[in-house]
Amino acid sequence: MTLLKRIAPQLVALALLVALVTVFYPGFLKIGVSGDRLVGPMVDVLKRGAPVALLAVGMTLVIATRGIDLSVGTTMAICGAVAAWAVAGGWGLVPALLLALAAGALAGLWNGLLVAVVGIQPFVATLILMTMGRGIAQLITEGRILTFTDAGFAFFGSGSLLGLPVPAWLWLACGLGMAALMRRSALGLLVESIGINRRASALAGVNATVLLIAVYVVSGLCAALAGIVVTADIRGADANNAGLWLELDAILAVVIGGNSLLGGRFSIIASLLGALIIQTIDTGILLAGFPSEYNLVIKAGLVLVILVLQSPRIAGEWRLWRDSHRASREAALHRGAAK
Structure with a gap:
């Protein structure tokens, strides 16, 4: 299956969604220039979608191993708090980033040790950190929003590079780099083998324990990048709200990308498109001026429609109808030629 064919449903869904938003907000596709950066709703989608896109990269790998990571939102809060604490304390930019x-x-x-070594189910293992993580972040910030004034750190959240927001460059580089690593090496196949059958992959010589731990570490690093972006954007660490419920959007992005929650075959590029779809929905609803109390309902309805259209059963029915229609047309042509 070629990459284009694999991500075709997501591309079509994104194009239709953009067209729908444009109906309600005609200026959605307009892009202008302000100073040294591009501005416009689509540019805002690329920037605001960065946290979910970054989380979706790590979440895709975790789900491919038949796991789940519910702690990425709280990990964002912890890493953002660590970075802000280090910057505010005068540690400097590089140490702050490394600590985060x-x-x-x-x-x-x-998380990886609990899942791969202790043998706790991924849902429960990551729920533990999800539960205690915000408490850890609040201990670091002492229960307040920890602010800073370091322009170098703020650059990662609100700066621009070659016209595009820095957060957009970060998730593009992370996503495309990880996709290339997984598909240009044997790592992708090894991750998929664990998701399909961990025991069989171990018997085949795959070090499933180390690979599982590595996958959760990658998810944690992606969450750290997302936490840095969010913290740098507001120039402060908000332990209560940073990354709140974003783990659900990350999981949804992976699912919209057509990746199965049962593990196995995965596509990081498709998950990134899923993240863009989610952010386009959020931005489109906001720009269209719908009442805030309807936003979540509209978002859920649009996501449901997208998932139904992408479902294997609907796709199978469409292929059957297409093939039967084609066969009927060819038969009619043959009958006409015979006469």
Whole structure:
């Protein structure tokens, strides 16, 4: 299956969604230039979709192993708090970034050990960190919004590079880089083999334990990047709200991308398109001026329609109808030629 064929449903869904939003907000596709950066709703989608897109990269790998990571939102809060604490404390930009990434890797290592070594179900193992993570973040920030004034750190959330927001470059680089690593090496097949049958892959010589731990560490690092972006954007660490419920959007992005929650075959590019679809829905509803109390209902309805249209059963019915229609047409042509 070629990449284009694999992501065709997501591309079509995104195009139709953009067309629908444009009906309600005609200026949705307009892009202008302000200073050294591009501006416009579509550019805002690329920027605001960065946290979910980054989380979706790690979540895709976790789900491919038949797991789940419910702790990515709280990991964002922890890593953002660590970064803001380090910057505000005068540690400097590079140490702050390294500490935040180390905190994300440590969170992923914790989850990976519970799942791969202790044998706790991924849902429960990551729920533990999800429950206690915000408490850890609040301890770091001492229960307040920890602000900073470092322009270098703020650049990762509100800066621009070659006209595009830095957060957009971050998720594009992370997603495309991870996709290339998985498909240009044997890692992708090894991850899929664990999701299909962990025991059989272990018997075949795959070190499933180490690979599982590594997958959760990657998820933690992606959450750390998302936490850095969110914290840098508002120039402060909000332990109560940073990453709140974003783990659900990340899972939804993976599912919209056509990846099965039962593990196995996966596509990071499709998950990134899923994240763009979710952010386009959020931005479109906001720009269209729908009452805020209807936003979640409209979003849920649009996501449901997209998932139904992408479902294997609907796709199978469409293929059957198409093939039967084609066969009927060819038969009619043959009958006409015979006469």
